[in-house]
Amino acid sequence: MEVVILPDAAAGAGVVADAVAALLGRRPEAVLGLATGSSPVPVYDELVARYRAGAVSFAQARAFLLDEYVGLPAGHPQSYATYIDRVFTSRVDFGPGAVRSPDGTASDLAAAGVAYEAAIKAAGGVDLQLLGIGGDGHIGFNEPGSSLASRTRLKTLTGQTRADNARFFASLDDVPRHVITQGVGTILAARHLVLVAQGATKAAAVALAVEGPVTAMVPASALQLHPHVTVVLDEAAASRLSLASYYRETYANKPAWQGL
Numbered sequence: 641m642e643v644v645i646l647p648d649a650a651a652g653a654g655v656v657a658d659a660v661a662a663l664l665g666r667r668p669e670a671v672l673g674l675a676t677g678s679s680p681v682p683v684y685d686e687l688v689a690r691y692r693a694g695a696v697s698f699a700q701a702r703a704f705l706l707d708e709y710v711g712l713p714a715g716h717p718q719s720y721a722t723y724i725d726r727v728f729t730s731r732v733d734f735g736p737g738a739v740r741s742p743d744g745t746a747s748d749l750a751a752a753g754v755a756y757e758a759a760i761k762a763a764g765g766v767d768l769q770l771l772g773i774g775g776d777g778h779i780g781f782n783e784p785g786s787s788l789a790s791r792t793r794l795k796t797l798t799g800q801t802r803a804d805n806a807r808f809f810a811s812l813d814d815v816p817r818h819v820i821t822q823g824v825g826t827i828l829a830a831r832h833l834v835l836v837a838q839g840a841t842k843a844a845a846v847a848l849a850v851e852g853p854v855t856a857m858v859p860a861s862a863l864q865l866h867p868h869v870t871v872v873l874d875e876a877a878a879s880r881l882s883l884a885s886y887y888r889e890t891y892a893n894k895p896a897w898q899g900l
C-alpha cells in the first residue's frame with residue numbers, strides 16, 4: 641500500500657488525475673470504478689479541466705459506480721446515478737450507456753446485485769477504482785461487520801452514515817436506510833484501488849484502515865490485502881498515522897518512472 645500525503649485536496653486531485661489520464665492513455669477503453677460523495681469531487685473537477693483542455697478523453701472508457709440508494713426513483717437528484725452524472729460523467733465525453741450503477745429501483749435487489757457483478761465481469765473488470773472512506777471505516781456502503789468477501793448486495797446504512805449524508809437531503813428522515821453496494825470482495829477485484837480522504841473527520845478511520853488490523857469492523861482495512869492500493873490524503877486526514885514521516889520520505893524519493 642502506498643500512502644501519499646499532500647498539502648491539500650487540490651494537490652491530491654492532481655496526482656489521482658495523473659493516474660487516471662495515464663491509464664486512459666495506455667488503455668482508452670479502460671474501466672473506471674467511480675465513488676460518489678464529496679471526497680472524489682476535486683478529482684472529477686480536475687479530470688473535467690483536463691478533458692476541456694484536450695488532455696484526456698473518456699470516449700471509449702466505461703465506468704461502474706460503487707453503490708446506489710434503494711428506493712429513490714430514477715432521476716432523483718440525490719440518487720448516485722444522477723449525482724455522478726451531475727458532478728462528473730455528463731461533463732466529459734463518456735459514450736451513451738458507458739456509465740453503469742447498481743439498480744436501486746429493482747424489485748428483486750438480490751438479482752440486481754448478481755446482474756451488476758456480471759456486468760462488471762463482462763466489461764473485463766475494473767482497472768482503477770476510486771474510493772472514499774466513511775467516518776466508520778466503510779468503503780462503498782460496506783458498513784462495519786460487512787463480509788470481507790462480500791459481493792454486490794443490499795445493505796442497511798448505520799445511523800452515523802445516514803447522519804453524515806443528511807447534508808445532501810432536506811432532512812435526516814429523507815435519507816434512505818437501504819443501499820445496494822459493491823461488496824468488499826467486488827472492490828478488491830479491481831486492479832488498482834485509489835482511496836482519497838480529506839479532513840480531520842476521516843483521520844481516525846484512515847489510521848485504522850491503513851495501520852490497524854484487517855477486520856470486518858473496519859471494512860477499509862481490507863485494502864491491506866490488495867497488491868496495488870494508493871491512499872491519497874491531505875495533512876488533516878493523515879494526522880493520526882504513526883508512520884506518516886516514513887510515507888512522506890518514501891513518496892519524496894520515489895523514482896519518477898514508477899507512477900502511482
Ligand code: F6R
Nearest residue numbers: 675676677678679772773774780
Ligand atoms: C460513495 C461511497 C462512500 C463514500 C463515503 C465517504 O459512493 O461509496 O463510501 O465514499 O461515505 O463520503 P464522503 O466522500 O462524502 O465523505
